[in-house]
Amino acid sequence: MTTAGVSVAAAIRAVLCERDVRSKVMNARKVARDWRLGRLAFAFDVAMPEAPGRPDAPELLLPARMPKRGKGSEHGRVALWHALAHIEFVAIDLALDMAGRFGAGMGEAFVSDFLSVAADEAMHFALLDRHLRAHGSHYGALPAHDGLWSAADDTRHDVAARLAVVPMVLEARGLDVTPAAIDRVRAAGDERGARILERILDDEIRHVRFGANHFDAAAKRLGEEPGNLWKSLVFRYFRGNLKPPFNDSARLMAGLSRELYSALA
Known part of the structure; x- marks a missing residue:
């Protein structure tokens, strides 16, 4: 990786602090591209913000205060796409914060991987927002829950904990629930929506x-057995339970053995 005048940390921080939706989406992809092309220095001269910039809308609510979607109705379908768009929007910041907060200690390959994740999440959001607009709505039109970022805040001090909870629990849960969502969307006649979800599922693996x-690399540097460390960190930091059914085949492709997660189910 060649160096340049702007640090990768400064570029990441700027996107994290961005409040405008379109600018965050476009600049997340730009940071990933600039890093890939060697335009950013592997330097961490600025700290990551305590919390990312957020647009004025959607209104963020506690998960328990979120209104029911109303399954089967057009409003319910719009609410589903809005919820998915919000997940992908927050995932942009989760990936950026991972690279910017922990990249100095984890190395260039780590930064490359998670900036590519941020770019993917930005693309996913753009697809979902476009689909929302095809349904006569847009991101920000409905409230969204504010629980996703809490996992990042709880693990801001520990890269192993962040990796254990965010990709290996929260994102892995997407592998479990997305196939059924694809079937429901396709059964409702929304083939375009089904293809979007299939693309997201492939990328999330x-x-x-x-x-x-x-995570395995971090555990080995700590002299810990990865499976035991993962279980202890999930028990300590994950606010919830691991609930079946699990998409065992997708999880296995993603490097998660059934032996690992079934013990906590």
């Missing part, structure tokens, strides 16, 4: 695999 691989 790779994202979880990045997390699992870097």
Whole structure:
């Protein structure tokens, strides 16, 4: 990786602090591209913000205060796409913060992997927002829950904990629930929506695999057995339970063995 005048940390921080939706999406992809092309220095001269910039809308609510979607109705379908768009929007910041907060200690390959994840999440969001607009809505039109970033905040001090909870639990859960969502969307006659979800599922397998691989490396540097360390960190930092059914085949492709996660289910 060649060096340049702007540090990768400064470029990441600028995107994390961005409040405008379109600018965050476009600049997340630009940072990943600039890093790939050697335009950013492997330097961490600025700290990451305590919390990312957020647009004025959507209104962020506690998960328990979120209104019911109303399954089967058009409003319910719009609410589903809005919820998915919000997940992908927050995932941009999760990936950027991973690279910017922990990249100095984890190395250039780590930065490359998670900047590529950020670019993927930005693309996913753009696809979902476009699909929302095809349904006569847009991102920000409905409230969204504010629980996703709490996992990043809880693990801001420990890269192993962040990797254990975010890619290996939260993103892995997407591998479990997305196939059923694809079937429901396709059954409702929304073939375009089904193809978007298939694309996201394929990409998320790779994202979880990045997390699992870097977690294994971090555990070995600590002299810990990866499986035991993962279980202890999930028990300490994950606010919830690992619930079946699991998409065992997708999880295996992502580097997660059934033996690992079934013990906590």
